[in-house]
Amino acid sequence: MNWRTESNFKWWTQAGLSIRSARGGSGSTFSAVVVFFWCCTLCFAQVPAEYRGALKKAEEMQTRGDLDGVIRTLTPWIEKYPDGAESQHALGLAHYQRNDFPSAIRHLSAALALEPESSAPWRQTVETLAMAYFFSNRTGDALPLLRKAVAWKPEDTYLLYALAMTYTYARDRDGARRTFARLFDIPPDSPQAFVLAAHFLVRENFVAEGEELIREAQKARPDLPDINYRLGLIALTNGALAEATKYLERELQTNPMHPMAWHYLGDIFIRLGKLDRAILALQRSIWLNLQATESYILIANAYTQQGKHFEAEQALKRAVELAPQSYEAHFLLARIYHKTNRPELAKEEIDVANKLRAKREARP
Numbered sequence: 001m002n003w004r005t006e007s008n009f010k011w012w013t014q015a016g017l018s019i020r021s022a023r024g025g026s027g028s029t030f031s032a033v034v035v036f037f038w039c040c041t042l043c044f045a046q047v048p049a050e051y052r053g054a055l056k057k058a059e060e061m062q063t064r065g066d067l068d069g070v071i072r073t074l075t076p077w078i079e080k081y082p083d084g085a086e087s088q089h090a091l092g093l094a095h096y097q098r099n100d101f102p103s104a105i106r107h108l109s110a111a112l113a114l115e116p117e118s119s120a121p122w123r124q125t126v127e128t129l130a131m132a133y134f135f136s137n138r139t140g141d142a143l144p145l146l147r148k149a150v151a152w153k154p155e156d157t158y159l160l161y162a163l164a165m166t167y168t169y170a171r172d173r174d175g176a177r178r179t180f181a182r183l184f185d186i187p188p189d190s191p192q193a194f195v196l197a198a199h200f201l202v203r204e205n206f207v208a209e210g211e212e213l214i215r216e217a218q219k220a221r222p223d224l225p226d227i228n229y230r231l232g233l234i235a236l237t238n239g240a241l242a243e244a245t246k247y248l249e250r251e252l253q254t255n256p257m258h259p260m261a262w263h264y265l266g267d268i269f270i271r272l273g274k275l276d277r278a279i280l281a282l283q284r285s286i287w288l289n290l291q292a293t294e295s296y297i298l299i300a301n302a303y304t305q306q307g308k309h310f311e312a313e314q315a316l317k318r319a320v321e322l323a324p325q326s327y328e329a330h331f332l333l334a335r336i337y338h339k340t341n342r343p344e345l346a347k348e349e350i351d352v353a354n355k356l357r358a359k360r361e362a363r364p
Contacts, residue, residue: 051077055086062094070094078107085114089121096128104132123152127159134162139169157183168200173209176200191217191224198230207237226251229261241268259288263295270302278302293323300332309340327356 054073061069071094074087081087092108095101108129115122130145146163153159160183167175177197181188184196194217202210211234218227232247248265251258262285269278282299286292296319303312313336319329334349 048081051081051084051087055090058087058090062090067094067098071098082110083114085111085121088114089125092125092132093128096132099135101132101136105129105136108132123149127153130159131162134166137169139166142166143170165200165204168197168204168206171206171209173197173201173213177213191221194220195224195226195230202230202234202237207234210234223254225255228254229258232261233264236264236268241271244268257288259285259292259295262288263292263298266295266298266302270298270305275302275306291322293319293326293329296322297326297329297332300336304332304336304339309336312336313340325356327353327360330356 054077058070058073061067061073071091074091074094077084077087078091088107088111092104092106092111095103095107108125111125112122112129115125126145127149130142130149133139133142133145142162143166146159146166149159150156150163160179164176164179164183167173167179177193178188180196180200181190181193186192186196194213198210198213198217201207201213211231214227214230214234217224218231228247228251232244232251235241235244235247245265245268248261248268251261252265255261262281266278266281266285269275269281279299279302282295282302285295286299289295296315300312300315300319303309303315313333316329316333316336319326320333323329330349330353334346334353337343337346337349
């Protein structure tokens, strides 16, 4: 039996999509939380009463948040009525909400083939299936569906961001640039749009592609702010310390109030063993941003290498004050206490550090 025609059922849907970092790789940042409110009116003459009852029961379970109950109730009906678009759709949503993306993809793909194109349930299926593919790292499958979803929801920033990131993973620089430009309300062909897309490409470790975009922006507008800073970070990522120093110093010549440029310059000087210059750069970073936890930790490193334990201790105490969950700050403070013959304080700090590390390693 087939209930594919729109006259046999209607769905009124309201979907909220919120994205978290569920992909691998650095910085990669998406959560899948979906709230679906759905009800359906079936043609009683064509649909078995037991099936209608199962759908109604599943709807009540979904309203209570009993996703396991929805799955348990509707799964047997898939075997009996594989062409039941309603049950395929509902099962797909339930599995998606449970972050079981392979099962969500299986059921939503079936629903997509059964539901009338452009209907409300079909559009919801497209959107949810696109995100299931996205969170499963199936870029090629997600991309065409996200394009469709964005076409009818051009103001949906969650879908736009997913589309932009999908272009990024597909290494489609132009698609990523245009879509990020839409998200940030800037002209897609402007130098700023190139730098913006480069930021996300570099964040996802597509460093070479990001550098190419930055250099294109630099050709169009050599005085664009942050260009030298970003080229410096790319050089630092590639381990080219001399080149990174050149770009960061060039950035600071035009913008001496750039705390992160001073921070990374200090980082480079520590790596090169130029501790006095590192401390000066990191002091400037801290003076410009008194909340710069990482700069306090770095400057403590430099002070420790110079044997200036008091100064290192004060910097680390400030770091712990700013970021009490920082494993590195507690661990380094424990080392300072150990070096200055305060074993009880050292033990307290190392215990805190170990707990923080265990907590961090226990995260999925």
